[in-house]
Amino acid sequence: MNAPLHREMPAGLLDPQRALSDVTAKWDQDIVRQLTDYIAIPAKSPGFDQDWVKNGYLDTVLRNAASWVEAQKVEGLKLEIVQLEGRTPVLFFEVPATGTDMKETVLMYGHLDKQPEFTGWRSDLGPWSPKYEDGLLYGRGGADDGYAVYASVAALQALKAQGAAHPRVVGLIETCEESGSYDLLPYIDALRPRLGEVGLVICLDSGAGNYDQLWLTTSLRGMASGTLRVEILTEGVHSGDASGLVPSSFRIMRQVLDRLEDSKTGRLLPESFHCEVPADRLVQAQATAAILGDEVYKRFPWAHYDCGGATTFALPTTSDPVEALINRTWRPTLSVTGAEGFPALKDAGNVLRPYTAFKLSLRLPPLVDADQAVQRLKRLLEDNAPYQAKVTFDSNGGATGWNAPSTAPWFERALNAASQAHFGAGCGYIGQGGTIPLMNMLSVGFPKAQMMVCGVLGPKSNAHGPNEFLHVPYAKKLTAAVAEVIAALPAAHAAGG
Secondary structure, three states, X not given: OOOOOOOOEOOOOOOHHHHHHHHHHHHHHHHHHHHXXXXXXXXXXXXXXXXXXXXXXXXXXXXXXXXXHXXXXXOOOEEEEEOOOOOOOEEEEEEXXXXXXXXXXXXXXXXXXXXXXXXXXXXXXXXXXXXXXXXXEEOOOHHHHHHHXXXXXXXXXXXXXXXXXXXXXXXXXXXXXXXXXXXXXXXXXXXHHHXXXXXXXXXXXXXXXXXXXXXXXXXXXXXXXXXXXXXXXXXXXXXXXXXXXXXXXXXXXXXXXXXXXXXXXXXXXXXXXXXXXXXXHHHHXXXXXXXXXXXXXXXXXXXEEEEOOEEEEOOOOOOOHHHHHHHOOOOOEEEEEEXXXXXXXXXXXXXXXXXXXXXXXXXXXXXXXXXXXXXXXXXXXXXXXXXXXXXXXXXXXXXXXXXXXXXXXXXXXXXXXXXXXXXXXXXXXXXXXXXXXXXXXXXXXXXXXXXXXXXXXXXXXXXXXXXXXXXXHHHHHHHHHHHHHHHHHHHHHHOOO
């Protein structure tokens, strides 16, 4: 894996135009094709594929990525696939420092497992049928976030091409993230001696407020999820015979959920699921709202219909951009993401169903402990069931959210310089409503590390839903920006931070 040595550039003096040119060529000539092949493989996360070992899709995408990384011949790079017994595999690579005596390590993170298919794809698209159209690569998993390992290595190649000084870099690519990363902590523990003292984490599994600038994620919500099941009968019975006497399991379900949520406003009722929004995050939300305006909510595919010759659109919970940002990042929210116990409409006869089951997804504010929230949620839903029905909540576990540490001056300068160089605008700061369990783990394990959490999931990219796409022009600029931030770290070290 030896490659020609390049003249070392002074720390922090990466040529941004050349970096963008190099990564653009890499994306156009290679990465888009690699991701096209990746999208075609239904590598669903183990939480959605009980036969993941037998099917072998996760193993396939990981080995494909590993083969590609090795083929890049990055100077000094060593790679291996690590698999603990009974767990999903991870890809681990490391590259030694060059041109600097700094001891800190840069950790690059991504994942290769995917969410399930979902329905409603455009007629000419599909979750496993990649299509590249007008700079957008459609298909499941490309943007969330199969591209991460490829972009990370392309950024390293851009550094090497200019002989830029850089710290030691390690990469950790998992295959369990979409199931809550329950396999990740054992790998963190097993690999901790090889991770080193992490000074910068680069996580390419997040979103962007628009495609016009670099965006840094400053917070992530946590999550508590599970299945709530209400049973009232042992088998279905004629609704004409029993209704009015046998309570509907669906009505009982509504009563139970009313303990948790105000159905008129969506506000979670227990105060223990809320937390105070930090003052600096409020300031950032105001600044981001000024940038994005009503695009904060207009970017979603709202249902609409014709009413008297005018098109009427469904409405968001608020049209205030600041409140909209806070609602989706710092306030708890309940979603029902699946249901069981219902026949298809064409098969629904006059039968009172014996049970109703809902898959619940409760997004938690970044500072609320997920384990405690799961325990409180179970007690709240199960205790004192109406009509003494059998009510059970089987948790899938929880993931505590994350609030970014204070941004170091060198890091803020590097982010703004990279954003200005490639987008012509300063870096934006935004909280995200999704969950990346790794970030809280790393913040606990490496409290002094700066966190470059960013990604390509901008307006209408629709991760987890139909028509998911990767915005390739944005991904190219993001890749170059990552290279620039890494190159800035040795200069900051030399200057004492």
